[in-house]
Amino acid sequence: MARIFLKKHIQGEKIVIAAADEEIIGQEFQEENRKIFVSDLFYRGDLLEIEEALKILKSARNINLVGQNIVSAAVEARIIHEFAIITVQGVPHALKFIL
Numbered sequence: 001m002a003r004i005f006l007k008k009h010i011q012g013e014k015i016v017i018a019a020a021d022e023e024i025i026g027q028e029f030q031e032e033n034r035k036i037f038v039s040d041l042f043y044r045g046d047l048l049e050i051e052e053a054l055k056i057l058k059s060a061r062n063i064n065l066v067g068q069n070i071v072s073a074a075v076e077a078r079i080i081h082e083f084a085i086i087t088v089q090g091v092p093h094a095l096k097f098i099l
Contacts, residue, residue, distance in 0.1 A: 002069035004053040007045025017060040018043050019053055021067025029089040036088045038066055054079065061098040068092060 005025055009016045020043040028037045043066070048056075050069060054077050057063055065071050065080070071092040074080045085094045 002050050002073075004048050004050055004067075004070050005044050005046070006048050006053050006056060007043055009042075014062070015060070016062040016064060017057060018045070018064045019057065019067075019070050020065070021069045022047065024067050024091065029091045031088045034086065034088045036066060036091065036093050060096075063094075063096045065095075066091065066093045 003022045006019045024038045026040050057079050080094045085092045
């Protein structure tokens, strides 16, 4: 079963939930003019089963997702739309912000 690192970033009243597949933490992906660094500092929080992570993401207004497992699960759960996804070196990344 895939596990996801999930970290809540709070600045005042604004909250961003960052989630990444466990196996890509600390890696960097680059393709043409796009680059993603799956920063340990930004993404490594609680290590959760994917279903637990989805429960938290469903109520989040602002999310940053990276990795095949979490992005695919978020699309299936209708948390994000497939048009919100970019891919860098085959690794999907998606953002959702509701201001």
